[in-house]
Amino acid sequence: MTVLRTHSDHLSEQDDALSIFAEISKHDHEQLIFCADEKAGLRAIIAVHNTTLGPALGGTRMWNYHNDREALTDVLRLSRGMTYKAAVAGLNLGGGKAVIIGNSQSEKSESLFRTYGRFVEGLGGRYITAEDVGTNVRDMEWVRMETKYVTGISKALGGSGDPSPVTALGVYMGMKAACSERYGNDSLTGKKIVVQGAGQVAYYLCGHLRSEGAKVFISDIYEDKARRIVAEYGATYIKAEDVYAQDADIFCPCALGGILNSDTIPQMHFAIIAGAANNQLADETIHEQQLIDKGVLYVPDFVINAGGLINVANELEGYNQDRALSQARGIYDVIKAIVKLSKEERMTTNSAAVRLAEERLQRIGQIKQIYAGSSGFTGRLGEMSQKISR
Ligand code: NAD
Numbered sequence: 001m002t003v004l005r006t007h008s009d010h011l012s013e014q015d016d017a018l019s020i021f022a023e024i025s026k027h028d029h030e031q032l033i034f035c036a037d038e039k040a041g042l043r044a045i046i047a048v049h050n051t052t053l054g055p056a057l058g059g060t061r062m063w064n065y066h067n068d069r070e071a072l073t074d075v076l077r078l079s080r081g082m083t084y085k086a087a088v089a090g091l092n093l094g095g096g097k098a099v100i101i102g103n104s105q106s107e108k109s110e111s112l113f114r115t116y117g118r119f120v121e122g123l124g125g126r127y128i129t130a131e132d133v134g135t136n137v138r139d140m141e142w143v144r145m146e147t148k149y150v151t152g153i154s155k156a157l158g159g160s161g162d163p164s165p166v167t168a169l170g171v172y173m174g175m176k177a178a179c180s181e182r183y184g185n186d187s188l189t190g191k192k193i194v195v196q197g198a199g200q201v202a203y204y205l206c207g208h209l210r211s212e213g214a215k216v217f218i219s220d221i222y223e224d225k226a227r228r229i230v231a232e233y234g235a236t237y238i239k240a241e242d243v244y245a246q247d248a249d250i251f252c253p254c255a256l257g258g259i260l261n262s263d264t265i266p267q268m269h270f271a272i273i274a275g276a277a278n279n280q281l282a283d284e285t286i287h288e289q290q291l292i293d294k295g296v297l298y299v300p301d302f303v304i305n306a307g308g309l310i311n312v313a314n315e316l317e318g319y320n321q322d323r324a325l326s327q328a329r330g331i332y333d334v335i336k337a338i339v340k341l342s343k344e345e346r347m348t349t350n351s352a353a354v355r356l357a358e359e360r361l362q363r364i365g366q367i368k369q370i371y372a373g374s375s376g377f378t379g380r381l382g383e384m385s386q387k388i389s390r
Pocket residue numbers: 163164167196197198199200201202219220221222225240254255256257276277278305306307308309
């Protein structure tokens with residue numbers, strides 16, 4: 001059946017197109033790529049936010065979005081976050097992210113991920129992908145069959161494997177930096193620390209915390225996961241619903257995002273919040289202000305959990321875990337600098353972290369104004385440079 005399209009249909013299509021450009025320019029995104037292949041069941045969006053520092057790196061999320069607009073909003077927000085995370089961690093990477101629209105429990109297939117991999121390959125390295133919520137190492141191995149621009153793959157295939165030990169070390173160091181600000185020294189000995197979520201990061205983190213003599217309280221919605229940490233490290237088990245009202249020095253979210261919200265914050269009596277979970281603040285402005293009003297030192301999640309990104313960045317350069325761990329220790333100094341700036345400029349720690357990231361983007365953007373030779377050129381310019389160097 002042929003559907004007749006009216007003038008107003010075209011107008012509303014135009015409106016949609018225009019609003020997409022408005023979305024892109026709102027936060028200075030560079031590029032959006034819509035990828036579709038009906039046979040493979042693929043509908044994906046890749047967002048490249050900023051490549052000042054290097055190729056845009058960020059994972060591929062597979063999620064059953066309610067509609068395309070929701071997927072677009074998510075990929076734009078997440079890719080921008082990656083720019084700041086890499087910049088403040090001192091990495092030479094830009095910010096990007098991708099979303100595949102679909103159910104990660106029932107709609108995965110080799111052809112879907114290999115098709116997606118071909119789109120990533122087509123970007124010639126402007127975007128490098130990795131696993132994220134809803135995707136795993138096996139999916140990335142399918143992607144890798146079609147593109148070399150993928151990271152975070154298994155050790156068996158020459159990748160860096162599980163990033164959690166590096167993330168955990170970064171969180172531990174970040175927590176110490178926060179203690180040095182709050183208590184005048186960075187010792188965790190005797191500190192009461194509530195850890196929410198007993199997954200991969202929490203497992204390694206609790207090892208560090210207990211070896212420094214902290215009193216660790218661990219919770220998980222799956223009690224057996226928390227009990228493993230109780231048994232191995234001598235932590236104390238608490239129920240998942242009891243974490244927020246605990247009387248403790250530090251709250252360490254290592255489960256889900258959005259847990260700092262108007263229901264949970266009024267229950268809290270912590271001095272510091274420092275943990276690995278992404279997007280901890282349900283609303284960045286409202287809820288960080290609520291924490292400040294309560295006198296809580298909030299350590300921005302995208303700074304303290306950068307160990308995972310540091311790990312995959314190292315994979316790109318030829319993986320060496322000692323080097324990745326040593327870079328993750330640097331999170332200590334970054335957090336000290338953020339807290340210092342937030343005090344001097346009377347701004348939130350989140351805003352101070354974004355400011356540091358933007359300053360680095362500007363400084364490094366400027367050095368790229370200098371022409372550094374034509375060794376990367378092909379064609380006539382490449383021939384010319386070869387003749388000159390001969
Ligand atoms: P994981 O999936 O291994 O562990 C998360 C744990 O949280 C699970 O055991 C889950 O049962 C538990 N959980 C879920 N909801 C809970 C709740 N309401 N109360 C208590 N426990 C709950 O994940 P992970 O790799 O340890 O990562 C932890 C967090 O850190 C995630 O938010 C992740 O996005 C973030 N992060 C991880 C890395 C990394 O290197 N793994 C890097 C950066 C950020």
